[in-house]
Amino acid sequence: MRRSDAAPEGSGTHGPLARRLTVLSGPSGVGKSTVVAEIRRSHPEVWLSVSVTTRPPRPGETHGVQYYFVDDAGFDRLVDEGELLEWAEFAGNRYGTPRRPVEERLARGEPVLLEIDLQGARQVRRAMPEALLVFLAPPSWDELVRRLTGRGTEPPDVVERRLAAARVELAAEKEFDVTLVNTSVQDVCDELLTLMAVH
Ligand code: 5GP
Numbered sequence: 001m002r003r004s005d006a007a008p009e010g011s012g013t014h015g016p017l018a019r020r021l022t023v024l025s026g027p028s029g030v031g032k033s034t035v036v037a038e039i040r041r042s043h044p045e046v047w048l049s050v051s052v053t054t055r056p057p058r059p060g061e062t063h064g065v066q067y068y069f070v071d072d073a074g075f076d077r078l079v080d081e082g083e084l085l086e087w088a089e090f091a092g093n094r095y096g097t098p099r100r101p102v103e104e105r106l107a108r109g110e111p112v113l114l115e116i117d118l119q120g121a122r123q124v125r126r127a128m129p130e131a132l133l134v135f136l137a138p139p140s141w142d143e144l145v146r147r148l149t150g151r152g153t154e155p156p157d158v159v160e161r162r163l164a165a166a167r168v169e170l171a172a173e174k175e176f177d178v179t180l181v182n183t184s185v186q187d188v189c190d191e192l193l194t195l196m197a198v199h
Contacts, residue, residue, distance in 0.1 A: 002191055003137070003179035020111045021102070021128055022196050025121040026136030027166035028091070029148035031182045033066070035136065036115045038189050046198055047105055049114045052078060055093035058153050068098075086116065086123035091161040095120070111196045118169045121176070132195060135176035139183050 024032055039046055052068045054075050063069050070078070075094050078084050085103075087096030097114055105112050114124065124131050138144035148162055173179055178195060180188050 001181040001183055001187065003181060020106055020109060020196075021124070021131040022111065022113050022192070023121050023124050023131055023133045024113060024115045024136060024192065025118055025133065025169075025176070026182075027138065027144060027169040028117075028162040029144055029151065029166065030136050030138045031147070031185065031188075032115050032136055034185055035182070035188050035192065036113070038185050039113070039192070042189065043193060043198060046193070046196070047110060047112055049097050049102055049112060051095050051097055051116070052084070052087075053093060053095045055095070067095075085127065086120045088117055088119035088123075090117050090119075091158060091165060111198055113192075113196065117165075118172050125175070132178070133176045134192065134195065135173050135179045136188065137170070137173060137179050137181045139181060141170075 024035065026032055036048055040048060050064065050066070050068060052070055052075060054070060054072055055067075057063070057067070057069050061067065061069075072094075075087075075096070078096065078098075079087060083099055084096035085099040087094060089095075095117065097116060097120065102112055102114070114120075116124070121133055125133060138147070144166055145163065148166070149159055151159075154162070180191050182188055
């Protein structure tokens with residue numbers, strides 16, 4: 001379900017290339033990575049940026065697929081060398097988007113999708129105002145709490161931190177161009193692909 005319309009074509013400082021950049025953001029637990037996994041499965045031609053993180057892998061996660069897993073020193077090095085397009089600290093870990101692969105694809109006019117947190121979305125907004133920012137919202141707050149606590153992959157203090165971050169993130173919805181409400185993964189994927197002009 002779409003709750004608001006994207007900025008009209010031609011408004012703002014649109015560059016035709018960076019317009020191919022779409023940012024998917026929204027509170028932790030809302031289902032961003034499920035949406036991304038479904039797009040990866042159904043539309044392998046859509047390139048998804050693989051972030052770098054200092055968080056340890058969850059069961060089933062593979063280095064280079066969901067994330068590049070690095071230690072603190074490795075992350076520091078990437079920041080110092082200007083290799084990250086944006087980065088943020090989230091619930092005690094750091095996450096960032098490698099700059100070069102994104103810029104290469106945009107230069108070729110290919111669609112690029114980033115799945116990042118609110119702080120990262122704001123950095124992209126500043127660096128590339130023509131990017132399309134999409135907010136993934138939960139059907140309700142209770143549903144978000146249920147998803148975050150039911151995941152069972154994080155200890156209670158981490159879940160608490162993620163819920164606190166979610167409250168802040170939900171309040172930022174109006175900063176985004178479009179809101180998609182995650183009532184169905186398939187519907188969200190379809191709407192996202194339409195927004196990205198992939199189909
Ligand atoms: P998780 O640990 O659940 O995989 O991700 C935690 C949060 O970090 C999510 O909100 C996710 O969107 C965000 N995230 C993942 N990669 C990046 C990144 O490269 N940059 C930023 N700013 N946030 C990211």
